[in-house]
Amino acid sequence: MVEDRSYFGYKLELTETLSLPITSSEKQLNHHMVNSSTKPALTDSPRMTHQFPTLSEAQKRELHETALRIVSPGKGILAADESVGSMAKRLAQVGVENTEENRRQFRQILFSADDRINSCIGGVIFFHETLYQHSDNGVPFVKLIRDRGILVGVKVDKGVVPLAGTCGETTTQGLDGLAERCAQYKKDGAVFAKCRCVLKISDSNPSKLAITENANVLARYSSICQQNGIVPVIEPEILPDGDHDLKRCQYVTEKVLAAVYKAMSDHHVYLEGTLLKPNMVTPGHSCPTKYSPEEVAMASVTAMRRTVPPAVPGICFLSGGQSEEEASIHLSAINNCPLAKPWVLTFSFGRALQASALRAWRGHKENEKTATEQFIKRAEVNSLACQGKYSGGDNYGEAGHCVFGSCHAY
């Protein structure tokens, strides 16, 4: 991966390659298009082979550099964007009332972690409410995060809605007015966004419609974000619910991701300015077979290698239903997988970074420092994991020697 890092060392000279001769057909296009609502004059013939400019060189550079910063070596994402409804579930588990103040206090526990997290966290995903909250001292959370060199992201989807005629499948809404919302979020300090789609594995799922529809929504969202200088984190989560085995999850993941990247291509999304947030390839929760971290890693990396173009700078895995330790062990094994991996492979964890902190806190002020320490601990562990240097904590007695089998079984 060193090659992409040295990227910044290249002289960004604007040579004549950037001012290509304008052919007679292109003279009709407005080369200064930044606002996507201006339309070029078109001839009658189908011009699908002509590229209508989507992003300027400067826009591409900004998006790409933002994406690279989020996934700098040793760093990943803290997904602190639980909606009000999701926070209800988290807080209920530790006996805390789901009020705006309690949500603020909990996020404050995370955001007031000391400088130790600066080298572990490249970006934080906010929920809309949190983006406008402050610390006890009146410092906006956004400022708190940004001042430490951590990038601010925002969840922009508006939840899942049913797809009629399917077996309980969904798509995700939130495209209406998304351009204006992104522009506002950019002003308010956000530089990346997240949109989550959900797919399920069962005898009948995911259906062709669910795959195509969710891929399309993710591509529309990505396109709109990029027009507004926001890096889209693309999340096509395949839930771990079910008794399917590892192979089944791998197969479905490959089909889903192939559809996602075809949709990205169709929608002219600039891949170098995106990040992917997929599920790791794991067996279903009720699967009777147990798999080693190396098997999970091999299946995950193989699926990524078959579907994710190298132009994508980073893959930030979601933790799904995994425990904090499981998620870290898996991430480390993924990074030790011997197959060639041309993207950064890191984390975008919610529960897997916050579970212990939440349990330590239980809503009591006197527990705040301890809770923050728990979070810092997981952040540091995952920083090691995304460099392939984590072999397990107190609960795992292994020497951390990864034993990978043949890749042809995948």
Added chain:
Amino acid sequence: MTQGYPPTATMTHQYPSLTAEQKKELQDIAQRIVAPGKGILAADESTGSMAKRLNPIGVENTEENRRRYRQLLFTADQRVDSCIGGVIFFHETLYQKTDDGTPFAQLIKDRGIVVGIKVDKGVVPLAGTNGETTTQGLDGLSERCAQYKKDGADFAKWRCVLKISETTPSQLAILENANVLARYASICQQNGIVPIVEPEILPDGEHDLKRCQYVTEKVLAAVYKALSDHHVYLEGTLLKPNMVTPGHSCPTKFSGEEIAMATVTALRRTVPPAVTGVTFLSGGQSEEEASVNLNAINTCPLTKPWALTFSYGRALQASALNAWKGELSNEKAATEEFIKRAQANGLAALGKYKTSGSAGAAAKSLYVANHAY
């Protein structure tokens, strides 16, 4: 692996297409073909294409002349063993022999070079399009592959053709050709044959580099979606694309580094890392151009997780043909010309080719950031 699948829509179940052993064999073959420093000699010109090669040097297009010509390529000495990983044969050539009776396929195979075979049956028109085509050859392909495998072939090649113009490539041409390539690839793999997937976008036209890049990205995205839909095992395939270049009539000239950057960027945006190797076609490029461009591609500073090498026809044979002119007395000289180009391209595939008068190290500093692509 047989289970009782429920009658409900089971698109989510993987019906086994290949065993682990079959996968391993396919990947091993692919890796051998594109081993470091090696590429492919495309010697699969059809009878009609050979006419175009032989006529300009005044040689009659007979079966014997075609045999003699391929012989001078295949009898090159061991210097080519380290630069040629595979040879693509035309059907006729697969069953021809040297002067002393050694089958060409055996000659090649015994030197550790993988034998390949062109299996498509040429382009046919797509009605309702502006002169676009698809490629035929799927009928009985499975049986043909099985026979070729017995006769020594381990890989195959299939060429689709797309054109850039005001109206092309059309959505239909892109989808249809991607689909045909995927069907071909699937059938090959079932018979232990590594498919080389060739979606050639012709360099004809006055379009610029950016345009070619854009079209190449769209075409390759469609190709890999089709390969996914058809359950093709990517690790057991090779891609044979065009380099991204300006059209032949484009007034602007572009440097090797610009061509390399546009080419590598297009591939990075569309070709999954699981693909073992990318073996570029030379199209209308001269021998030297093709080597210089391949070298620039290999020194491009972006991360490139696949082997990037050559699958050249004219760019390996042009000088040899000219030196031969059909004369027995010219054979050795002609073979030498071929060896020379093979070695040059072997170096280019490693990013170590220096044309006379150029400083290789200076090439890297000419790269500009890829945001322009």
